[in-house]
Amino acid sequence: MFDIKSGLLAIISLTLCYFICQTIYNIFFHPLSRFPGPVSHAISRIPYCYRLIQGTLPFDMLDLHRKYGDIVRIAPDELAFSHPDAWKGIMGHKNGEPELEKAHWFYRVVDEPLHIANEDQHTHKGLRRTMAHGFSERSMRDQEPIIRKYVHLLLQRLRENSADGHPVVMSDWYNFTTFDIIGDLAFGESFGCLEGSNYDSWIKGIFEAGRLGTIFQSLSFFPLLKTVLLALVPKSLKESREYHKKKTREKMMRRLNQAEERSDLIEGILKKREELNLGLDKIISNAEILIIGGSETTASLLSGVTYLLLQNPDAYKKLVAEVRSVFTCQEEINLVSVGRLTYMMACLEEGLRMYPPIANGLPRVAPKGGVTIMGEFIPEGTNCAIHQWALYHREKYFEDPETFHPERFLADSPFDDRKDAFQPFHFGPRNCLGRNLAYSEMRLILALILFNFDLKLAEESQDWIQQKNFLMWQKGPLKVFLKPVN
Numbered sequence: 001m002f003d004i005k006s007g008l009l010a011i012i013s014l015t016l017c018y019f020i021c022q023t024i025y026n027i028f029f030h031p032l033s034r035f036p037g038p039v040s041h042a043i044s045r046i047p048y049c050y051r052l053i054q055g056t057l058p059f060d061m062l063d064l065h066r067k068y069g070d071i072v073r074i075a076p077d078e079l080a081f082s083h084p085d086a087w088k089g090i091m092g093h094k095n096g097e098p099e100l101e102k103a104h105w106f107y108r109v110v111d112e113p114l115h116i117a118n119e120d121q122h123t124h125k126g127l128r129r130t131m132a133h134g135f136s137e138r139s140m141r142d143q144e145p146i147i148r149k150y151v152h153l154l155l156q157r158l159r160e161n162s163a164d165g166h167p168v169v170m171s172d173w174y175n176f177t178t179f180d181i182i183g184d185l186a187f188g189e190s191f192g193c194l195e196g197s198n199y200d201s202w203i204k205g206i207f208e209a210g211r212l213g214t215i216f217q218s219l220s221f222f223p224l225l226k227t228v229l230l231a232l233v234p235k236s237l238k239e240s241r242e243y244h245k246k247k248t249r250e251k252m253m254r255r256l257n258q259a260e261e262r263s264d265l266i267e268g269i270l271k272k273r274e275e276l277n278l279g280l281d282k283i284i285s286n287a288e289i290l291i292i293g294g295s296e297t298t299a300s301l302l303s304g305v306t307y308l309l310l311q312n313p314d315a316y317k318k319l320v321a322e323v324r325s326v327f328t329c330q331e332e333i334n335l336v337s338v339g340r341l342t343y344m345m346a347c348l349e350e351g352l353r354m355y356p357p358i359a360n361g362l363p364r365v366a367p368k369g370g371v372t373i374m375g376e377f378i379p380e381g382t383n384c385a386i387h388q389w390a391l392y393h394r395e396k397y398f399e400d401p402e403t404f405h406p407e408r409f410l411a412d413s414p415f416d417d418r419k420d421a422f423q424p425f426h427f428g429p430r431n432c433l434g435r436n437l438a439y440s441e442m443r444l445i446l447a448l449i450l451f452n453f454d455l456k457l458a459e460e461s462q463d464w465i466q467q468k469n470f471l472m473w474q475k476g477p478l479k480v481f482l483k484p485v486n
C-alpha cells in the first residue's frame, strides 16, 4: 500500500540521489572539472554566494589564487582568472567574433530598464558611441565651470568645518562633491549635498543597494526562494521605491525642459533618443548608472588615496611639495593643468592598485562554441571574471604588493611589476567611459585640497582601510585634521 510516509521517503531519497549524482558529475565529469579549486566551490554555488554576501570575496579570492594558481574554479560554472593576459581574453576586442556578454545573474538582478552598462553587445555599441560625446576632451572643457563650482564649494565647506580644530569626515565630503558633480552632469542639477552638508536620500539608497545587490545576485541561482522573498518585501519598502522613482522622473523632466543646449553627459542621448528608440525610462536608467558608476567610484578612490598618503608620510610630503611647487596660486589649478602633476598621477594609480573601487570580478559568459583564454579552451556558458583586488595584491605580479609605493608607476620605476595586469577601468569595448573625467576630477580635487590644507589622519581612522566589500567598499568615516595653509 502506498502511504504518505513512504511517498515522502521516496521524494527525499530521489532528491538525495539527485544531489549525489550532481555532486559526482560536478567534481569528476563537468567540463570545468580539470580546473583546480576548492571541492565545496566545484559542487555548489553556495560558498561563492556566502563570501559575496559576507563582503569578504575580494580577500578570499587572493587566498584561493595563492593556493590554486592563476585560474580557479570558484563555482560549478565559474572560473576566476588572475593573470595579465586574462584581460584581453575575457574583455578584449574579438575582431568579428562574439564578445563575452555580461552575466545576466550579476548585472540584471531586478526587472528595470537596461542601460549602457548592462545592455547586450549590439545595443551597447550605439549607446556607447552616442554617450562618448559627453566624455570628449571638448565636452570636458565645457563642463569645467560646473565641476569647479562644486570643488570651490567643497573647499569653503572644509574651511568652515575644520575651523573648530576637530577632524572632518573626509570620506563624506568626497562623496558629497562627486555626487553633486555627476548629479549636475547627468540630471542637470546637483543633489544639494555640499549645500546642505548632508546626503540626499537618493544617495543613501545607492549605499544600501550595494549590500542588497549581493543578496539579489545570489538569489538569481535560487529563483523559487527569490520569488518568495520578493513577495515578503514590506509594503513600506515598495512605497519608498516608488517615491524614489517619482522623484527621479521629476528630476529628469526638469532636465528635459531646459531649453538651452548643455554640454553634459546626457545631452548626447537626448539628441538621439528617437534614433536609439530611448523612452524616458531608459534615459533615466542611463542617467542613474552614470551617477552610480561615476561618483561612488571616484569618491572611494579619493578617500583611499588620502588614507594611504597619510599613512605614508614620505609620499605625502613629496606630493604636497609637487602641488605647491608646480602651482603658485590656486587659480592656476584646473582640469588641464593638473596633468603636470606626475607624482600625483602615480599616487592615484597606486591607490587604484591597493584599493580598487571595483574590487570584485564582474562576470562575463563564454559565447556559443566556447572561447580560448590564456591558451585554455573555456566551454560555452562558463562565467569568467577577474577579481581586481586579488590580482593587484599578488606578489607574482607586483613587488611588495602590501606597501604603498607610488614610485612603481613612475617612468623610471625600479619595480619589477607586470603593469599590464593593472586595469582598474577594465579593458576593451566595455571599459570605463569616464576614465579621463575621473582622473581629471580626482586630480583637481586632491590638488586643490593639498594646496590649501595640511592634512593629518585622526587616531580613530588608523585602521580605516580594513573594510568589507559589497560590490562597493563599506567605508567607515575617514577622519582627518585639516589646517589651512594660509
Ligand code: HEM
Residues within 6 Å of the ligand: 116, 117, 118, 128, 182, 265, 290, 291, 293, 294, 295, 297, 298, 301, 357, 358, 362, 424, 425, 426, 429, 430, 431, 432, 433, 434, 435, 437, 438
Ligand atoms: C575611479 C573612478 C572610476 C573607476 C575605477 C571606474 C571603473 C569602471 C569599470 C571597471 C567599468 C567597467 C564595468 C563593467 O565591466 O561592467 C566602468 C564602466 C563605466 N564607467 Fe567607470 N569608473 C570610474 C569613474 C567613472 C566616471 C567618473 C564616470 C562618468 C560619469 C564613469 C562612467 C562609466 C560608464 C558610463 C561605464 C560603462 C561603459 C560601457 O559599458 O561602455 N566611470 N567603470
